Amino acid sequence: EHPKMGKVKGVIAPENLSMNCALDACPPKCPLPGHAWQSVCHKEETTWLAFYRDTINGEFKYIFLSAGSSLKGQSDREKFEKARELGKVVGNIRKKITSGLRSSTSVTMQQNTALWFIDLLAIRAGNEKDTAEEADTVGCCSLRVEHITLGRDEEGPTIMFNFLGKDSIEYKNTLKLRPDDEDKALELEDNPQISFVRHGEEENFAQVFKNMERLVRKSDNGKAKKPTDDVFDELTTSTLNQYLKELMPGLTAKVFRTFNASFTLDQELYKLEDHPRKKEFMKTDTTQLKFYNDANYQVAILCNHSRAVSKTFDTQMEKMDGKKDEIVKELNAAKKSLKEKGADKEKIKKKITQLEERIHKHETQKEIKQKLAGVALGTSKLNYLDPRITVAWCKKFGDFALSKVFNKTLQTKFKWAIDEADENF
C-alpha cells in the first residue's frame, strides 16, 4: 500500500507555475484575469516549458513538449544510438563482467554479479527509496535477501526472484540452465516465469550462484544476513553507473534494458527469413502481424510489462468457447449430412473445409487472447524498441504496411525513424 494513498491534491493556479522561454521570446500571457505566473525564466539547457510543485510531496512537475515533437524525436534517436553503440562492444563488456564475477574484491564481485543480472534479465538499476514517502519497490541494487530463493533442480542450480518492481508490478522469475531434453526445454520456454542462462554461460552461472550463496548469507563483515538486508550491500546505482562509464562512455544500467529489448525484437523478427513456416506467416496481413506481435511479446516478457487482466476476461473466454461449440455442432451436422443419400457432396465438402478453417481461426484468436491477457505490448513498442528495426522489417518482408504495427501516434513519434531506415537497416 502506498503511504500517500487517499491524499487530495490541491488546485494548481498560475501563481504556482514557472514559465521557461527564450530570452528574446515574448512570455505567454496568463489566460486567467487577475492572476500572474509565479515567474518567467530563460533556461537554455533544459527542455521544459513550465513547472510547478506537487501539492502532496513537493516534488517538481514539468510541462514538456509532446512525444511527436522533433526535439523529443532527437533525444529518442540518441537513446537508440547509445544502445546500438553498446551492441558493438557488448561482447567485450560481457567478458569484463564475467571475469569480475570471480574477483576477490567484494565490491567488484557485487558490481559484476548485479550487472550479469541486469544484462541477462533486463532488471532495472534499483535506486534507494524512502519507504515512508514511497511504495516499497526494488530493482537490482536494492534487492533484499527475502527477494531471492536459491535452489537446485535436475539441470543444476536455480535462482528465483520474487519482488515488487516499478509501479509495484510483481517480478517473479526463476533463472536456470536449459535442459538437454529439447521437448522439455521448449515446454519451459513458453513459461514466462522461467528464464534460461545464455548458451555458453553455464560456468559463469555457477559462479553467479556461488556469489549469491555468499551474498544472501553473509555480509562482508562476516555477520549473518537478515531477510530484510540488502543482497548487494556495497552497491548503489551511482557507483554501478560510474563503473559502467569506465567500460563505455555514456553507458548506464538503463542502456542494457534498451539494447536487450531491441536486440530481442531484431532476433525474433529475422527468424522469419529462414523459418520453415515462412510461407504460412507471409500468407496474409493478419498472420504477418501475428508474427510481429509474437516477437513483441518476447520483449514484453523480458521487460516484465504486465497489465491487469480484464474483469470480463472469464466471461469473454466462456463466450468464445460457446461460439466454438456452435461451429463444431455445425461441422458435425455437415459431416453427418455428407453420408445422406442424394446429398450435394461437393457443396458439403466445401462447407466442411470452411467450418474447419473457422474453428482453426477461432482457436488461434483464443490462444492470442489468453497469451496477452496479462501482458502489455505497448510499453516496449513505445519506449524500448528501436523503431528503425520495425521499419526495416516491414520494408523487407513483403512490403508490410507500417500502419499495421504503428498507429497514427507512433507514426508521428517515430517520423525520424521512418525517414531514416531502409530495408537494410
Place this chain on the structure above:
DNA sequence: GTGGGGGACTCAGAAACGTACGG
C-alpha cells in the same frame, strides 16, 4: 573528495475516450 538531495528527464499502467462490430 564524497555523499546526498535537487533537478530533469524517461518510462509506466490505468482510466478515459472513441469507434467498430454484431445481434
Place this chain on the structure above:
DNA sequence: GCCGTACGTTTCTGAGTCCCCCA
C-alpha cells in the same frame, strides 16, 4: 437504427533513472 460489448487510442500523472551541484 439501437444498444451493448470489445478493443484500440489518447490522456493522465505517478514512478522510475541518472546527472550534477553543493555542503
